[in-house]
Amino acid sequence: MTKVELCEVEVVDREAVERVQASQAPEEELDHLAATFQMLASPTRLRMVEALAGGELCVCDLAAVVGVSASAVSHHLRQLRQMRIVRFRKAGRMAYYRLDDEHISELFGTGLEHVRE
Amino acid sequence: MTKVELCEVEVVDREAVERVQASQAPEEELDHLAATFQMLASPTRLRMVEALAGGELCVCDLAAVVGVSASAVSHHLRQLRQMRIVRFRKAGRMAYYRLDDEHISELFGTGLEHVRE
DNA sequence: TGAACATATGAAGGAGTATTCATATGTCAA
Protein backbone atom coordinates (compact mmCIF):
# COMPACT_ATOMS: atom_id res chain seq x y z
CA MET A 1 0.00 0.00 0.00
CA THR A 2 1.56 3.24 -1.12
CA LYS A 3 1.47 6.59 0.58
CA VAL A 4 -0.90 7.96 -2.03
CA GLU A 5 -3.46 5.26 -1.34
CA LEU A 6 -3.13 5.88 2.36
CA CYS A 7 -3.78 9.55 1.86
CA GLU A 8 -6.89 8.84 -0.15
CA VAL A 9 -8.21 6.38 2.38
CA GLU A 10 -7.24 7.95 5.67
CA VAL A 11 -9.01 11.23 5.37
CA VAL A 12 -9.32 13.60 8.27
CA ASP A 13 -13.03 14.29 8.01
CA ARG A 14 -14.61 11.38 6.18
CA GLU A 15 -18.12 12.74 6.46
CA ALA A 16 -17.20 16.08 4.92
CA VAL A 17 -15.34 14.34 2.11
CA GLU A 18 -18.31 12.14 1.24
CA ARG A 19 -20.78 14.99 1.46
CA VAL A 20 -18.68 17.20 -0.78
CA GLN A 21 -17.96 14.38 -3.21
CA ALA A 22 -21.66 13.67 -3.56
CA SER A 23 -22.38 17.28 -4.49
CA GLN A 24 -19.72 17.55 -7.18
CA ALA A 25 -20.94 18.34 -10.67
CA PRO A 26 -20.62 15.53 -13.23
CA GLU A 27 -17.26 15.14 -14.91
CA GLU A 28 -18.31 16.16 -18.42
CA GLU A 29 -19.87 19.33 -17.03
CA LEU A 30 -16.66 20.28 -15.22
CA ASP A 31 -14.64 19.51 -18.36
CA HIS A 32 -16.93 21.77 -20.34
CA LEU A 33 -16.72 24.48 -17.70
CA ALA A 34 -12.92 24.27 -17.60
CA ALA A 35 -12.80 24.60 -21.38
CA THR A 36 -15.06 27.65 -21.12
CA PHE A 37 -12.79 29.34 -18.58
CA GLN A 38 -9.82 28.37 -20.72
CA MET A 39 -11.29 30.59 -23.45
CA LEU A 40 -11.12 33.51 -21.01
CA ALA A 41 -7.59 32.65 -19.92
CA SER A 42 -5.80 34.61 -22.64
CA PRO A 43 -5.22 38.37 -22.68
CA THR A 44 -5.83 38.43 -26.43
CA ARG A 45 -9.18 36.67 -26.16
CA LEU A 46 -10.12 38.82 -23.15
CA ARG A 47 -9.50 41.91 -25.25
CA MET A 48 -11.73 40.41 -27.89
CA VAL A 49 -14.46 39.69 -25.35
CA GLU A 50 -14.17 43.15 -23.85
CA ALA A 51 -14.36 44.70 -27.32
CA LEU A 52 -17.44 42.66 -28.21
CA ALA A 53 -19.08 43.64 -24.93
CA GLY A 54 -19.49 47.06 -26.56
CA GLY A 55 -21.37 45.62 -29.53
CA GLU A 56 -20.73 43.52 -32.61
CA LEU A 57 -17.59 43.91 -34.70
CA CYS A 58 -16.28 42.34 -37.88
CA VAL A 59 -13.14 40.18 -37.82
CA CYS A 60 -10.97 42.85 -39.37
CA ASP A 61 -11.95 45.56 -36.88
CA LEU A 62 -11.58 43.12 -34.03
CA ALA A 63 -8.06 42.37 -35.22
CA ALA A 64 -7.33 46.10 -35.32
CA VAL A 65 -8.64 46.60 -31.78
CA VAL A 66 -6.61 43.82 -30.19
CA GLY A 67 -3.56 44.32 -32.38
CA VAL A 68 -3.02 40.85 -33.81
CA SER A 69 -3.44 39.40 -37.30
CA ALA A 70 -6.86 38.59 -38.73
CA SER A 71 -5.72 35.00 -38.95
CA ALA A 72 -4.98 34.78 -35.25
CA VAL A 73 -8.28 36.46 -34.43
CA SER A 74 -10.11 34.02 -36.68
CA HIS A 75 -8.51 31.05 -34.94
CA HIS A 76 -9.55 32.47 -31.57
CA LEU A 77 -13.06 33.19 -32.81
CA ARG A 78 -13.50 29.61 -33.89
CA GLN A 79 -12.65 28.43 -30.38
CA LEU A 80 -14.86 31.06 -28.81
CA ARG A 81 -17.67 29.96 -31.12
CA GLN A 82 -17.19 26.31 -30.21
CA MET A 83 -17.52 27.12 -26.51
CA ARG A 84 -20.48 29.41 -27.23
CA ILE A 85 -18.69 32.49 -25.95
CA VAL A 86 -19.52 34.35 -29.16
CA ARG A 87 -21.90 33.98 -32.07
CA PHE A 88 -21.86 35.67 -35.43
CA ARG A 89 -23.84 36.65 -38.46
CA LYS A 90 -22.62 36.65 -42.01
CA ALA A 91 -23.20 39.72 -44.18
CA GLY A 92 -21.75 39.09 -47.58
CA ARG A 93 -18.08 38.41 -47.14
CA MET A 94 -18.06 40.03 -43.72
CA ALA A 95 -18.67 38.22 -40.46
CA TYR A 96 -19.96 40.19 -37.48
CA TYR A 97 -19.33 38.72 -34.07
CA ARG A 98 -20.99 39.43 -30.74
CA LEU A 99 -21.02 37.85 -27.29
CA ASP A 100 -23.26 34.80 -27.07
CA ASP A 101 -25.25 35.87 -24.02
CA GLU A 102 -25.14 37.97 -20.87
CA HIS A 103 -23.30 35.26 -18.91
CA ILE A 104 -20.13 36.16 -20.75
CA SER A 105 -20.03 39.84 -19.90
CA GLU A 106 -21.07 38.87 -16.38
CA LEU A 107 -18.06 36.57 -16.09
CA PHE A 108 -15.83 39.30 -17.47
CA GLY A 109 -17.26 41.87 -15.07
CA THR A 110 -17.09 39.67 -11.98
CA GLY A 111 -13.55 38.66 -12.83
CA LEU A 112 -12.52 42.26 -13.28
CA GLU A 113 -14.08 43.19 -9.95
CA HIS A 114 -12.08 40.43 -8.34
CA VAL A 115 -8.72 41.46 -9.73
CA ARG A 116 -9.40 45.12 -8.97
CA GLU A 117 -10.28 44.79 -5.32
CA MET B 1 3.54 47.42 -46.88
CA THR B 2 2.40 43.98 -45.91
CA LYS B 3 -1.11 42.62 -45.78
CA VAL B 4 -1.08 42.66 -41.99
CA GLU B 5 -0.30 46.35 -41.87
CA LEU B 6 -3.00 46.99 -44.40
CA CYS B 7 -5.49 45.09 -42.31
CA GLU B 8 -4.57 47.08 -39.23
CA VAL B 9 -4.85 50.36 -41.03
CA GLU B 10 -7.80 49.83 -43.33
CA VAL B 11 -10.46 49.02 -40.80
CA VAL B 12 -14.10 48.83 -41.76
CA ASP B 13 -15.49 51.00 -38.99
CA ARG B 14 -12.70 53.25 -37.77
CA GLU B 15 -14.86 55.08 -35.27
CA ALA B 16 -16.00 51.86 -33.62
CA VAL B 17 -12.43 50.60 -33.45
CA GLU B 18 -11.16 53.76 -31.78
CA ARG B 19 -14.06 53.92 -29.35
CA VAL B 20 -13.62 50.29 -28.33
CA GLN B 21 -9.84 50.62 -28.11
CA ALA B 22 -10.19 53.60 -25.79
CA SER B 23 -12.41 51.64 -23.41
CA GLN B 24 -10.12 48.61 -23.12
CA ALA B 25 -8.85 47.80 -19.66
CA PRO B 26 -5.12 48.35 -19.06
CA GLU B 27 -2.81 45.57 -20.14
CA GLU B 28 -1.65 44.50 -16.69
CA GLU B 29 -5.25 44.21 -15.55
CA LEU B 30 -6.13 41.96 -18.48
CA ASP B 31 -3.02 39.87 -17.83
CA HIS B 32 -4.06 39.48 -14.22
CA LEU B 33 -7.62 38.64 -15.24
CA ALA B 34 -6.42 36.07 -17.78
CA ALA B 35 -4.25 34.45 -15.09
CA THR B 36 -7.27 34.36 -12.79
CA PHE B 37 -9.43 32.61 -15.38
CA GLN B 38 -6.51 30.30 -16.09
CA MET B 39 -6.84 29.09 -12.51
CA LEU B 40 -10.42 28.06 -13.29
CA ALA B 41 -9.46 26.40 -16.56
CA SER B 42 -8.63 22.99 -15.12
CA PRO B 43 -11.17 20.32 -14.14
CA THR B 44 -9.06 19.39 -11.13
CA ARG B 45 -8.95 22.96 -9.82
CA LEU B 46 -12.64 23.41 -10.57
CA ARG B 47 -13.39 20.36 -8.44
CA MET B 48 -11.28 21.94 -5.70
CA VAL B 49 -13.15 25.23 -6.01
CA GLU B 50 -16.52 23.48 -6.01
CA ALA B 51 -15.49 21.45 -2.96
CA LEU B 52 -14.36 24.57 -1.11
CA ALA B 53 -17.62 26.32 -2.00
CA GLY B 54 -19.16 24.00 0.59
CA GLY B 55 -16.80 25.14 3.35
CA GLU B 56 -13.17 24.87 4.32
CA LEU B 57 -11.23 21.64 3.91
CA CYS B 58 -7.71 20.48 4.73
CA VAL B 59 -5.29 19.55 1.96
CA CYS B 60 -5.61 15.84 2.59
CA ASP B 61 -9.41 15.81 2.42
CA LEU B 62 -9.34 18.03 -0.64
CA ALA B 63 -7.03 15.51 -2.29
CA ALA B 64 -9.46 12.73 -1.38
CA VAL B 65 -12.42 14.63 -2.83
CA VAL B 66 -10.84 15.41 -6.17
CA GLY B 67 -8.95 12.12 -6.41
CA VAL B 68 -5.40 13.31 -6.98
CA SER B 69 -2.27 13.24 -4.82
CA ALA B 70 -1.77 15.68 -1.96
CA SER B 71 1.30 16.92 -3.80
CA ALA B 72 -0.69 17.83 -6.90
CA VAL B 73 -3.35 19.51 -4.76
CA SER B 74 -0.69 21.47 -2.92
CA HIS B 75 0.82 22.72 -6.18
CA HIS B 76 -2.62 23.81 -7.34
CA LEU B 77 -3.35 25.47 -4.01
CA ARG B 78 -0.23 27.52 -4.24
CA GLN B 79 -1.31 28.89 -7.60
CA LEU B 80 -4.85 29.47 -6.39
CA ARG B 81 -3.40 31.30 -3.39
CA GLN B 82 -1.20 33.47 -5.59
CA MET B 83 -4.21 34.53 -7.67
CA ARG B 84 -6.28 35.05 -4.52
CA ILE B 85 -8.80 32.37 -5.45
CA VAL B 86 -8.34 30.71 -2.05
CA ARG B 87 -6.94 31.61 1.35
CA PHE B 88 -6.03 29.36 4.23
CA ARG B 89 -5.42 29.12 7.94
CA LYS B 90 -2.82 26.98 9.61
CA ALA B 91 -3.82 24.79 12.55
CA GLY B 92 -0.81 22.89 13.76
CA ARG B 93 0.46 20.81 10.89
CA MET B 94 -2.87 21.07 9.09
CA ALA B 95 -3.81 23.75 6.58
CA TYR B 96 -7.46 24.57 6.03
CA TYR B 97 -8.36 26.21 2.76
CA ARG B 98 -11.43 28.18 1.75
CA LEU B 99 -12.50 30.36 -1.15
CA ASP B 100 -11.10 33.87 -0.96
CA ASP B 101 -14.37 35.74 -1.46
CA GLU B 102 -17.83 35.51 -3.00
CA HIS B 103 -16.56 36.49 -6.45
CA ILE B 104 -15.12 33.02 -6.86
CA SER B 105 -18.29 31.05 -6.26
CA GLU B 106 -20.11 33.62 -8.35
CA LEU B 107 -17.74 32.94 -11.25
CA PHE B 108 -18.19 29.22 -10.75
CA GLY B 109 -21.98 29.54 -10.62
CA THR B 110 -22.27 31.83 -13.63
CA GLY B 111 -19.99 29.57 -15.63
CA LEU B 112 -22.00 26.50 -14.70
CA GLU B 113 -25.23 28.26 -15.71
CA HIS B 114 -23.67 29.03 -19.05
CA VAL B 115 -22.55 25.50 -19.84
CA ARG B 116 -25.87 24.05 -18.66
CA GLU B 117 -28.20 26.17 -20.75
C1' DT C 1 14.82 13.78 21.02
C1' DG C 2 13.22 11.04 17.24
C1' DA C 3 9.63 8.94 14.38
C1' DA C 4 5.47 9.75 11.90
C1' DC C 5 2.82 12.85 9.56
C1' DA C 6 0.63 17.06 6.81
C1' DT C 7 1.98 20.09 3.75
C1' DA C 8 5.17 22.44 0.50
C1' DT C 9 8.28 22.68 -3.31
C1' DG C 10 11.91 21.78 -7.13
C1' DA C 11 12.80 19.36 -11.31
C1' DA C 12 11.34 17.03 -15.36
C1' DG C 13 8.59 14.70 -18.89
C1' DG C 14 4.64 14.61 -21.54
C1' DA C 15 0.54 17.05 -23.08
C1' DG C 16 -1.69 20.93 -24.67
C1' DT C 17 -1.81 25.90 -26.65
C1' DA C 18 -0.89 30.44 -29.37
C1' DT C 19 0.82 32.39 -33.12
C1' DT C 20 2.58 32.46 -37.81
C1' DC C 21 2.73 31.19 -42.59
C1' DA C 22 0.62 29.29 -46.45
C1' DT C 23 -3.44 28.32 -48.57
C1' DA C 24 -8.51 27.57 -49.16
C1' DT C 25 -13.32 29.24 -49.50
C1' DG C 26 -16.74 32.23 -50.74
C1' DT C 27 -18.24 37.07 -52.03
C1' DC C 28 -18.13 41.41 -54.41
C1' DA C 29 -17.21 44.51 -58.17
C1' DA C 30 -15.54 45.61 -62.53
Added chain:
DNA sequence: TTGACATATGAATACTCCTTCATATGTTCA
Protein backbone atom coordinates in the same frame (compact mmCIF):
# COMPACT_ATOMS: atom_id res chain seq x y z
C1' DT D 1 -15.57 35.70 -65.29
C1' DT D 2 -11.54 37.45 -63.20
C1' DG D 3 -9.14 39.80 -59.54
C1' DA D 4 -9.34 41.61 -55.01
C1' DC D 5 -10.81 40.90 -50.57
C1' DA D 6 -12.71 39.06 -45.80
C1' DT D 7 -12.60 35.22 -43.44
C1' DA D 8 -11.36 30.36 -42.37
C1' DT D 9 -8.26 26.62 -41.63
C1' DG D 10 -4.18 23.16 -41.67
C1' DA D 11 0.49 22.51 -40.35
C1' DA D 12 4.41 23.62 -37.66
C1' DT D 13 7.09 25.70 -34.03
C1' DA D 14 7.82 27.73 -29.72
C1' DC D 15 5.88 28.11 -25.38
C1' DT D 16 3.28 27.00 -21.24
C1' DC D 17 1.07 23.86 -18.10
C1' DC D 18 -0.19 19.50 -15.22
C1' DT D 19 1.25 15.81 -12.87
C1' DT D 20 4.57 12.80 -10.73
C1' DC D 21 8.61 11.72 -8.07
C1' DA D 22 11.83 12.95 -4.75
C1' DT D 23 12.76 15.67 -1.05
C1' DA D 24 12.29 19.54 2.34
C1' DT D 25 9.95 21.94 6.21
C1' DG D 26 7.63 22.20 10.24
C1' DT D 27 4.44 19.92 13.79
C1' DT D 28 2.80 16.41 16.98
C1' DC D 29 3.33 12.68 19.96
C1' DA D 30 5.61 8.92 22.14
